[in-house]
Amino acid sequence: MSQPNQFSLLKQRRFAPFFWTQFLGAFNDNLFKTALVVIITFDALSWTTLAPSTITNLIPGLFILPYVLFSATAGQLADKFEKSRLTRFVKWLEVGIMCLAGIGWVTHHLWLLIAAVVGMGVHSTLFGPVKYAYLPQQLKPEELIGGNGVTEMGTFVGILMGEVLGAVLVVQQPHGLMLEAAATILVAGLGVAAAYRIPNSPAPAPDLKISWNFIGESIRNINFSRKNRSVFLSMLGNSWFWFYGALVLAQFPVYAKDYLHGDHGAFVLLLTIFSLGVGSGSLLCERLSGHKVEIGLVPFGSIGLTVFGVDLYFASLAFHESAMALAAGPHLDALALLAHHGMWRILFDVLMIGMFGGFFIVPLFALIQLRCDPAHISRTIAGMNILNALFMVAAAGLAIVLLGQGLSIPQLFLVTAVLNAVVALYIFSLVPEFLMRFLAWLLIHTIHRVHTVDAQRIPAEGAAVLVCNHVSYVDAIVIGAASPRPIRFVMDHRIFKLPLLGWIFRTARAIPIAPAKEDPWLMEKAYIDIAQALHEGDLVCIFPEGQLTRTGDINEFKGGIAKIVERTKVPVIPMALRGLWGHMLSRNKENVFERAFRSGLRSRLSLAVGVPVAPQDVTPEDLKQRVAALRGDWK
Template sequence: MSQPNQFSLLTQRRFAPFFWTQFLGAFNDNLFKTALVVMLTFDALSWTTLSPSLITNLIPGLFILPYVLFSATAGQLADKFEKSGLTRFVKWLEVAIMCIAGVGWMTHTLWLLVTAVVGMGIHSTLFGPVKYAYLPQQLKPDELIGGNGVTEMGTFVGILLGEILGAVLVVQKPNGIVFEAVATIAVALLGLIASYRIPNAPAPVPELKVSWNFVDESIRNINFSRKNRVVFLSMLGNSWFWFYGALVLAQFPVYAKDYLHGDHSVFVLLLTVFSLGVGSGSLLCERLSGRKVEIGLVPFGSIGLSLFGADLYLSSNAYAAAASSAALAAGPHLDAFAMMAQHGMWRILLDVLMIGMFGGFFIVPLFALIQTRCDPAHMSRTIAGMNILNALFMVAAAGLAIVLLGQGFTIPQLFLVTAALNAVVAVYIFSLVPEFLMRFLAWMLIHTVHRVRTIDADRIPAEGAAVLVCNHVSYVDAIVIGAASPRPIRFVMDHRIFKLPLLGWIFRTARAIPIAPAKEDPWLMEKAYVDIAQALHEGDLVCIFPEGRLTSTGEINEFKGGVAKIVERTKVPVIPMALRGLWGHLLSRSGDNVFERAFRTGLRSRLALAVGTPVAPNDVTPEGLKERVLALRGDWK
């Protein structure tokens, strides 16, 4: 059956009013901030004596300062109070802040505008925990990736449109400032109207006592999140993305003006391309992930961030080397249309687009992973803790940019440093949580070498313990099954396969459980059963290949009695599965010539994984399970 398109959520009240509220909030943030940055970059002398490069790094720092100070309180409020009412309070606050900014614009008072920057930071701080805790309350598990993708797309499209309109409005002579002031107030009012359509989202912990000591509460939030290793490292990965983005995006105004020799429209062009990249990457996540939380996309995104960040440095230097006085004869600052005619500019735009797209691949699965694996009663406070980390990372990004630029680094060199740092951080995080890398390898396998179709994969439970049983055809069976599962699986496998140089490392990374025949190693066999019982007690999925060995004929061998012994110890359901199409694979035990097997299936060979209905533990027999697996497989080996 075809699944609903993720955009169908925009027609439903449980999602649409929330989407437009957060979209308009992101739009207004950037409508205001970008106008202020453009004004202070391209008309600095009439406002301040500070250098443009200092201003473009200082304003984002002031915007995110409230995240450090108030995120802990915001997380508690979002867990204690009903979310639609809290959202309306935040939107009323936005209207008041934009009125203050309007006075600043009209009276040419910079300190009032700076106050409004901090105020909008407070607005975003209060809304952040509500935003990401609302989604898992309203969306089904298989809608979460799509919902997050649409939300992230909306956020970055809002950012894009806000940046474009802010940059365009404020430079209109002689009434640009008036247009800007009126527009920000009008958008705030629209967001307020949309918030009154958001349905109730009950507070998970209404009895929570709010601690106003933000320092203690911030430490408590982060320490609580650290207890869940995967969630905490996902939070760090999320914060790293904002470090990367803040470091790169903050340079765009000066990069466009002083390095590319463009006017403010070139700055808008760079932001447009970046935002389109993030939006398209976010939307593609649902298709690439198969509607499940696919953290294998995170390493994929990280690789792209480093590769295209490094190429942005190279393309910028190539552009500078190719630029000539004749190319710039039209004026000291070219507009966007003239700039796109310059040699090398399209490569720069491609790099910016791909940085945004791979950023979408990186960030959306991390959000979904945090939402699905953290304690629901602590969801908002977990998001608040992440916002604190985001703020600290973005402050660090602004500080690093100021220091490096002060030491004489060029902006392209700053891009290269960021790409190199991203590679180092990625290796560190993925070494701490090998599950990311394991899922990436599995994802690459089924999206490059094979085309895998899953049948009734939703029968694999998203939570709770269960034993999965499957026919054993090749050395990559576990990887194919793991890629189709919505969560990690503990595989039980022959200890000799477990020790293979490359595949063994993958299986150890996935916390597979090695087992040996009783005649060969009775201690290891008994230890395997103890480990299986412990894994099931902890609510994990355990997969066993009851044949005990790879098939050498393509037919399903006799099922051993181990699975009955497992469910006798731990009463959990057993889910039969069948792999189709792997017989004759290069890594199967087919007797055909190895070169013939390599070319017979071809690059993108077709496979299928069929999942059957759960079997109650009291009904489990080896013979019955074999019949079910054989029926699921059919004639396609």
């Protein structure tokens, strides 16, 4: 059954008004902040005596400071109050802040504009928990990855448009400051209008008592999130992305001016390319993930952030050496820079950093929304915002210190890329599920084309036993890649001795089993482990044939499945793999090269999922018939 396109959500009231409210908020944030950064960078002497690099790193730090102070309170408010009403309050607050900023523009008062930066930080702090708690409340689980992708795309398109318009308006003479003030107030008003169309979204915890002790509540929020290991480490991964992004993006104004020898148009060009990258990466997530939360994309994104971050350093050095003559002349506009040798490589690196950032961030958001306690989701998002803020403040501080110690901006890019590799390895060592899903995703999306039939029958929560025919050594990887949640596989203990596959299955907490005549103790332990896993609400998958097929036909189902169900009383879901017979890791005796050429570079596979069977109706013979019917004649 075909999945609806993610853009169809933009036609529905449960998503569209929220989307435009979020879009306009991101647009206005950057319409204001970019104009301020451009003025400070390219007209600093008429505003302040501080160094431009100090101010451009200070502004992001001040913007996210309210996240540290008020996120805990914002999370409680979002859980206690109905979300559309709370959103309208936040958007009216934005109107007031933009009026304050307008006075700052007109009176040429820098610190009034800095106060408005902090005010917009408060606005974003209050809206953040509402935003990410609203999506899982209004969208189905299979719509979450697409909804998050469209939201992130809209956010970064809004950022892009705000950055471009802010940089263009503020330098218009003689009325640039007035135009900037009017535009920000107008956009804030449009945001209010969109907020009044958001449908009612009931509070998950209306009886919650608000704690105004933001320090104590912040600690409680983070400690609560730590109880769910995958959620908490996803929060840390999310915060690391914002550290990376803040460290890189804050350098763009001075980088464009001093290293590319460009004017404010060069700065806008860098931001445009980066935002297009994040937007396109966010949208591609749904296609690459197959309409489910695919955390295998997170390591993929992390690899790209490091590879292209390192190359940006080398590309910057090459450009700077070849463009020394530009330093003596006037600053170049974007079109003039595009004609210069080496600029396209820099832009490609920036685009790829943005795109792989989208692959990294969207699955993490969706995973947090899917696996978090629904009654605590806003406070979990608030806890994540606190971590984000701390990481971004640390990024601003690190940039100021390293630049003060004499590092160049390209060297700062290199340090960030190397740090990303170290942090990624650390996080993936703590949660091997990320790396295991990445390897599975890579196998399924490079060597095979997998089509799933009725995959929604795999339950999103609760215990169940999956049974499937056993064709090859990669059966578990294909099934695991198609599942929206982790599966505990019961597998022959000898498979764990294979170099790569053994590591993958141990990482996935697969349960080893042996025949009773070979190792009765291991067999009994396997049944105990299966019962424990089902008791904890996990999915368990077994291959009742007990061994790989040697003929392509389905062998007799052994009685172990009846023993499992008798102990645990959980539903059993039959499944059938189609197209794997003849795989190089199957026991087909035909010539391996003939099989490889026959199937082509990307062989076609299918996983069909049947109707759940009640525990009292389970028999090995009936399950075999159901699996055979699902498979049909396609081996």
